[in-house]
Amino acid sequence: MTDPTSNTPEDGVDGGDGVDAPALPATERGAGVPNDTTIRASAHEAESSGHPDTPHSPPISRDQYLKVGPDGEPIGLSAETFEGRQELTRRSTTDPGELRREVGAVLRLPEGVVIDPANIDVEQSDDNTMIINMGPQHPSTHGVLRLMFELDGETVLRTKPVIGYLHTGxxxxxxxxxxxxxxxxxxxxxxxxxxxxxxxxxxxxxxxxxxxxxxxxxxxxxxxxxxxxxxxxxxxxxxxxxxxxxxxxxxxxxxxxxxxxxxxxxxxxxxxxxxxxxxxxxxxxxxxxxxxxxxxxxxxxxxxxxxxxxxxxxxxxxxxxxxxxxxxxxxxxxxxxxxxxxxxxxxxxxxxxxxxxxxxxxxxxxxxxxxxxxxxxxxxxxxxxxxxxxxxxxxxxxxxxxxxxxxxxxxxxxxxxxxxxxxxxxxxxxxxxxxxxxxxxxxxxxxxxxxxxxxxxxxxxxxxxxxxxxxxxxxxxxxxxxxxxxxxxxxxxxxxxxxxxxxxxxxxxxxxx
Amino acid sequence: MTGAAEATSVDPATSVDPVIPVIPVIPVTPVTPVAPVEGPAGTAGLSDSGGGSSRFPGRPVQEIVFPTREQYLSVVQGYRDDGFEMCIDLCGVDYLTHFNRHLPDGVPPERFEVVVNLLSLSTARRVRLRVQLPESHLEVASIFDVYPGVEAMEREAFDMFGIIFAGHPDLTRILMPEDWEGHPLRKDYGVGRVPVQFKGAPGPR
Missing domain, CATH: 1.10.645.10 (Cytochrome-c3 Hydrogenase, chain B)
Incomplete structure (x- = not known):
């Protein structure tokens, strides 16, 4: 049984690198599909930008980042960095199109690929993520669905549903x-x-x-x-x-x-x-x-x-x-x-x-x-x-x-x-x-x-x-x-x-x- | 499975005719206005409630639009801005053996069509876009950036018809195996049949 307190979707994503990951979608925020979340988020942002920012603010801690406003909506943070003003927003405010492009696309190992174990350099690998396969014969996939996960520890980063096993034209x-x-x-x-x-x-x-x-x-x-x-x-x-x-x-x-x-x-x-x-x-x-x-x-x-x-x-x-x-x-x-x-x-x-x-x-x-x-x-x-x-x-x-x-x-x-x-x-x-x-x-x-x-x-x-x-x-x-x-x-x-x-x-x- | 090395590099060009002629860029003139066109003769007056359409007289008939390849993306974007929140369906059609179908004036028929169904939740309306694509230049812009939900649908249309959606993040086969040759829903692709032993009759291929 999993620990219920760590189950919020945002938790796992930002767990590893609290500052880097959420900064990514900030540039894209607001573009594309306008939605309520975006509007609310920018309202908070206006509030927070009113606060005096120190020129070199310390790295934002994870707790700070996870803070939510009185209405339960996340507060976007902004901070001065050496590159200028950087805005951090919550994952939930990412434009869906951008999110889709990020999480949906290219995780794939073609069917016929056989990785030669000799080519995997264990010592040199600085890749912390792991790709794990589930299905297509897994009882919990409701049929012949194959899922490929990219994992960081136990946290799912990307998922690729692979279908077609029941395709009969x-x-x-x-x-x-x-x-x-x-x-x-x-x-x-x-x-x-x-x-x-x-x-x-x-x-x-x-x-x-x-x-x-x-x-x-x-x-x-x-x-x-x-x-x-x-x-x-x-x-x-x-x-x-x-x-x-x-x-x-x-x-x-x-x-x-x-x-x-x-x-x-x-x-x-x-x-x-x-x-x-x-x-x-x-x-x-x-x-x-x-x-x-x-x-x-x-x-x-x-x-x-x-x-x-x-x-x-x-x-x-x-x-x-x-x-x-x-x-x-x-x-x-x-x-x-x-x-x-x-x-x-x-x-x-x-x-x-x-x-x-x-x-x-x-x-x-x-x-x-x-x-x-x-x-x-x-x-x-x-x-x-x-x-x-x-x-x-x-x-x-x-x-x-x-x-x-x-x-x-x-x-x-x-x-x-x-x-x-x-x-x-x-x-x-x-x-x-x-x-x-x-x-x-x-x-x-x-x-x-x-x-x-x-x-x-x-x-x-x-x-x-x-x-x-x-x-x-x-x-x-x-x-x-x-x-x-x-x-x-x-x-x-x-x-x-x-x-x-x-x-x-x-x-x-x-x-x- | 064979062909592993080829399968790793996903090159759509290998699965279609490798000698795609480079189409000279025709200066885009302001073409026919893309106003909603009444459907062709067979569909005029049909509502989307199936049979018994007269039961819902207030329901608008199905709105069909015929943008060209160049207009397609901007027309879709326009409908998105007009409040069509969802792209509910996207599929291809191969009109190889039914080339002279009913099309409104000014829409030259081509072998392939990409059919997109958009849905407006706020006004409960549907609109259908039919884009004509010739066999020689089977490529159209992807509307992934407008409607991210079409990712799988465009992959399916690519898989089944070989239609290339330029700008799609991962245009690979989705239903057929990756080393499959051909595009099964094309009309010149045989149905296939399991050979029965001791029966001399050849299959349709």
Whole structure:
């Protein structure tokens, strides 16, 4: 267990050389993205510059540097040096672009490099840092993610996520499959929220087709994706608990997720990779008695979230391992294009379901959960409370579910009902055509985005008028969110790396596609 | 793995056509104003809410802009200053077999496109930039300095299409192995198939 007092991100960075390291970004401060932090920091700076400075002020001690103002914000220091006036600011005021350039870039050892031990001169080496590798087969990397750390003692300086181990060329495969087959392909990307993948592809295809779905189809899609959000967040609770050593949480999370998966199996026939949401509607109607099943899930999971609360939220060990670990500011999150719970944990109330509603999310009542500090604990609380909000949405869906058809009755898109095939030759041909040739989609291109459990899941679809996508690009939220690891881990302890990685909730199937 | 020595020095030029002709610098005339252009015929009037777009009539249709390679960086910077806080997506498209797609007048079609989706959180708007790039000069400015989040996305576009983003801090392959040859999402790159023993049929390559 790590010492909680030394866990603030700034601590480790400046620990080694209190003066040199923070002086670096000072020249860049204020350039680039203007943000609140910068403004506040410069206000402090104006105050401090009012103080008389001795011409040769002594080196600034670490304690001085770590001083914070009455509002908890760091005070930037300025001092006279032989080179003139030098301004020191806190790491947190660094322009995100500059920080990214510093921490994200060039730490890399190519795959094939074999270092000849004879070439390493141990005696002469004045390099205090160490490069250590984690993964790609590490159990805590949530799949085949490889992380390379540059360490100074136990402090992480730079991190390089190395991905691609699960790359199977699904975007290329999509160009070879018809639109009907497409959802079978995309459902395998983010295997913890497969229904969201199917939904975003279906919405994109429908946008190009220009068809409008019956209301029930939309509401079924909402029900299924919200249940999927619950199961995905439960899975995250479980694995996050496991990463932090809480085996009970792992068992509980999987236990509750199992209920949702059982309902999925009943509805779609499969526990994952459902291929249930398809262009033109869904594959089937909800099973008889679905209201009872869903209500039981809601009634069970909701009180269980209170149990998790009791188990984790107040627990000192859990809080010490999550609070102020992996902090991100809102400016950094925006600059790094982060979305989903990570962005919301920094206090930005951005949820596509609320801000740019799709399906019928404008007709349900729910809250967008935001955090304050953007640390691991906030990301945990956002996800825990999103389970509750999703259950709130699901209850409303159960009430509001309209009657009607579960797919559009457009002969070009929808295969005939099974019963018609037995009695009509035309229906048989039609069925055959839809599933072998597929349907043609008008020429054009469209970008559609939905809120998946991990953030904005986008689909950029280009059609050349044939029955196969000309180009299908999936904007995977995990792929983008994972790139924030270097910024989040910088200055933290190696022991917290697993915790930070877990709080990103990466699904490697979607990262690598 | 072989090719270790080559893999250490990351030279993008080795992975594309080594004889890139030096394009003479054309004096940049104030080209067509980059006003939002209504999308081509197939996309006009589409909102980004997928099917059932008429349910959200207030939502503006997708705004598409076609900057040239020279305008690209300044246009992106302009949108950043206009309050588009996020670059949500960046990808490449290879129009080799669909060259004569619908483009507005004054936009000459080229083989490759870089497609950038920007998002404004404050106004809940999206804008899409489509930059035309010829095969002979497959290079465009990196917008890393404007949106640091595009680092991985630009690497992916480089990996998959060989598009060079000038000014990117670490333009290396991200999904494919480092010693991989070719750019898989190009249209002239075969799909590949696992050879099945005792089946005589040749693969598509």
């Amino acid at each position: 699904m975007e290329k495969t999509a160009e070879e499959l018809t639109y009907v087959q497409g959802s079978t392909n995309v459902t395998r990307m983010d295997y913890l929220s497969p229904l969201h993948n199917e939904l975003v592809l279906s919405l994109a295809v429908e946008a190009l087709l220009g068809i409008e779905l019956p209301a029930r189809a939309d509401w079924i899609r909402m029900l299924m994706t919200e249940l999927n959000r619950v199961s995905s967040h439960l899975m995250w609770m479980a694995t996050n608990g496991m990463d932090l050593g809480s085996t009970s949480m792992m068992i509980y999370g999987f236990r509750e997720r199992e209920m949702v998966l059982a309902f999925f199996e009943k509805t779609t026939g499969l526990r994952m990779n459902h291929n249930f949401i398809r262009p033109g509607g869904t594959a089937a109607d909800l099973p008889d008695g679905w209201e009872d099943d869903v209500t039981i899930i809601c009634d069970t999971v909701l009180p269980r979230t209170d149990e998790y609360d009791e188990l984790l939220t107040g627990q000192p060990l859990f809080r010490q391992r999550t609070e102020s670990i992996g902090r991100l500011s809102a400016e950094e999150a925006l600059a790094l294009s982060l979305t989903g719970p990570i962005l919301r944990s920094t206090g930005v109330p951005w949820d596509l379901r609320r801000s740019m509603p799709y399906l019928h999310y404008d007709q349900v009542d729910f809250d967008v959960i935001v955090g304050t500090y953007g640390d691991n604990f906030d990301r945990y609380s956002v996800r825990l409370n999103e389970i509750r909000e999703s259950i709130r949405i699901i209850r409303q869906i159960v009430e509001k579910m309209p009657a009607g058809d579960y797919r559009v009755q457009d002969k070009k898109v929808t295969p005939p009902p099974r019963a018609r095939i037995d009695e009509s030759m035309e229906a048989l041909i039609h069925h055959f055509k839809v599933f072998t040739e597929g349907f043609k989609v008008p020429e054009g291109e469209v970008y559609v985005a939905i809120e998946s459990p991990r953030g904005e899941l986008g689909c950029y679809l280009v059609s050349d008028g044939s029955s196969k996508p000309y180009r299908m690009h999936i904007r995977g939220p995990s792929f983008v969110n994972l790139q924030a690891l270097p910024v989040m881990m910088r200055g933290g302890l190696l022991a917290d790396a697993v915790s930070v990685c877990s709080s990103v909730d990466p699904v490697m199937g979607e990262v690598d596609r």
